[in-house]
Amino acid sequence: MEPLTTSSLSFTDFPEDVQICILSFLNQSELAAFASTSKRFLSFCRHDERLWCAMCDRRWGSKTLIKRWGSGKISYKRLYKTLLEYENLxxxxxxxxxxxxxxxxxxxxxxxxxxxxxxxxxxxxxxxxxxxxxxxxxxxxxxxxxxxxxxxxxxxxxxxxxxxxxxxxxxxxxxxxxxxxxxxxxxxxxxxxxxxxxxxxxxxxxxxxxxxxxxxxxxxxxxxxxxxGEEYEVVSGSPGSLPDRLMSEIYQHFANRTSPGGNGSLRRQRRREKEKHGRRxxxxxHFLKIVNCSPTPARPLQGLWKGICDDMSLVFYMINYDEGIACRRVDELPVFWTSNTTSVEPPFSAEEEYEYERRIHLRPPAEVDEHLRCSDHGAVSRMLHMTSSYDLVIPGTTINPRQVEGRIWQYRNGTFGFGFLRNNYVIDLKHIAQDGHILDTMEFSND
Known part of the structure; x- marks a missing residue:
């Protein structure tokens, strides 16, 4: 039997459509590094619209219609750089x-x-x-x-x-x-x-x-x-010397002020409209991006959450991990914090079981289910101790711990609830968004 012979192919041996498909997996800096390998590829990577269109489509084609941006007339290289910046939003x-x-x-x-x-x-x-x-x-x-x-x-x-x-x-x-x-x-x-x-x-x-x-x-x-932003007047000056043009502009200015059909009338009409609407x-x-808005296995409480409060209103919460766990409402009002992220695993002590079982779970009236409330304890996977951020706790001072201490109960379905010892309820939190889509949205009305 004759020995098998193998031959190697270089990247240039592939058809251009295959080259474009492969290069479309690169980001901008990686493409720049590849372009430095030869003059041909330098020109190809800089100017070939097919390549930049493929790169745009590879990165954002499943999220937006690439060929409709700029009415399909914009350079795809320019579009890539622009969408790369917009992606941060x-x-x-x-x-x-x-x-x-x-x-x-x-x-x-x-x-x-x-x-x-x-x-x-x-x-x-x-x-x-x-x-x-x-x-x-x-x-x-x-x-x-x-x-x-x-x-x-x-x-x-x-x-x-x-x-x-x-x-x-x-x-x-x-x-x-x-x-x-x-x-x-x-x-x-x-x-x-x-x-x-x-x-x-x-x-x-x-x-x-x-x-x-x-x-x-x-x-x-x-x-x-x-x-x-005041209105610009279109003044038609006549050709000739500077004095002639100046006199023409002066004449046009007074004509506009007195003529009922001139620009002066239009200007006054615009001013009245602006005064009517009264907009300054x-x-x-300024806006800041919330970079960690979803939980991870290492940080299960991280992100944005929503829950029903004791006054039965819906509130948004933001939880961050930074040398502990800190929870604030989205409007920056502090809620709770803990420096100890070590969880307590079940089985819990009889005191802790009673502390959880005696509580009422705050939920919308349509979702209140006695059987579901009673089965929540079986769904608790771990527990954390935390402190209320409303109260300033100074070390060494004598303060009733029930006024500041609380618990975080994590559930097996990935959500959690929290409550303070001074209260008898649990605020159960749910996700605001999932897979890039906001959950439980309702139509906005101007009425």
């Missing part, structure tokens, strides 16, 4: 406490960003007032790109949940949305901090006249000049 963020507000005061500062077909949607997440675990998700921000690759972001003050189309995003012709959507800038400060600020470089032109160059759309205005320029608003 996806998930939960917390609005920093400031005196300024971009919209009607939300019950909580919790916001959620998710992929749309050709944009990213930011939504406020608020507890419902129905005494249930349902949450209200209200879209308030859209982040997208024009066909030129320019960022275009709109803020919805009134929570109208207006649906954007590609043509509207690309052209800015938002005549039907005047006074409902506000152009804003999204400024990234690192990967976990970003700022929303009103875009003073977009000016609303509400003229529907066919002779208007903008035709009722948002148009760009120069960065220099009127930084407060919006102050910048």
């Amino acid at each position: 996806i998930g939960f963020c917390r609005r920093c406490a400031t005196t300024a507000r971009f919209a009607v005061e939300s019950p909580t500062p919790l916001v959620f960003f998710e992929w749309g077909p050709f944009y990213i949607t930011g939504s406020r997440v608020s507890p419902s007032k129905t005494g249930s675990y349902e949450v209200i998700k209200t879209p308030f921000l859209w982040i997208s790109l024009t066909s030129k690759g320019e960022s275009v972001n709109f803020l919805d003050l009134d929570g109208k949940q207006l649906e954007l189309s590609e043509n509207l995003v690309d052209s800015g012709e938002l005549g039907v949305l005047e006074n409902e959507l506000i152009p804003v800038n999204v400024v990234f400060i690192g990967k976990t901090h970003f700022v929303l600020e009103e875009n003073a470089n977009l000016h609303w032109n509400s003229s529907n006249s066919s002779s208007s160059p903008s035709g009722g759309r948002f148009i760009k205005v120069p960065n220099s000049g009127n930084v407060r 320029k919006l102050e910048p608003e």
Whole structure:
């Protein structure tokens, strides 16, 4: 039998479509390293749109429609770099406490960003007032790109949940949305901090006249000049010497002030509309990304949770591991903490069993089930001791431990409940989101 011979293939021997498929698994820095191996691959990795389209599709194709961003006209290399930055937004963020507000005061500062077909949607997440675990998700921000690759972001003050189309995003012709959507800038400060600020470089032109160059759309205005967003007058100067042009502009100025059909009348009409709506320029608003919003096997309590309180209202909680376990409400009000993360395993002492069994589990009325309440003890997998954060405990002082001590009961289904010795109830917590989707959402109403 003749010995088998083997031959080796280099990467260049593969067809280009196979090369593109393989390279699409690389990230940007890995691709740059590969491009440095030869001049051919340097040009290929820099300019081949098929490669960058495959990289975009590989990373985000299951989450958004890659070919609809920028109306399908944007460079895929530019799109990759932009979406790589936008990806930092996806998930939960917390609005920093400031005196300024971009919209009607939300019950909580919790916001959620998710992929749309050709944009990213930011939504406020608020507890419902129905005494249930349902949450209200209200879209308030859209982040997208024009066909030129320019960022275009709109803020919805009134929570109208207006649906954007590609043509509207690309052209800015938002005549039907005047006074409902506000152009804003999204400024990234690192990967976990970003700022929303009103875009003073977009000016609303509400003229529907066919002779208007903008035709009722948002148009760009120069960065220099009127930084407060006042209307720019289009003054048609006549050719000739400077004095001639100056006299023409003066004549045009007074004509506009006196002519009923001139720009002066339109300007006064705009001013009355602004006064009617009474909206001032919006102050910048800061948001911080919640990076650890889901539990892990090593940190089972970590993340965002929701639970029914003793007043039967729904509250959002945020739990972090940092030299212990600290729990705060999303509005930053402290709830409990413990420096000891060592769990107590069953079987528990008779005193601990009584401490748990005597308690009432706070749940929505529709979910109260006596059999379920009694079977919860069998579902407890471990227990932790904790302290109330409402009370300042000074070492060496004599204080009733029942006023500050509490327990955390972890259940086998991955959730947990907590309660203090001074109370006779357990606040059972559930997940806010799972697999990137918010649970128990309900429709938002403007009524």
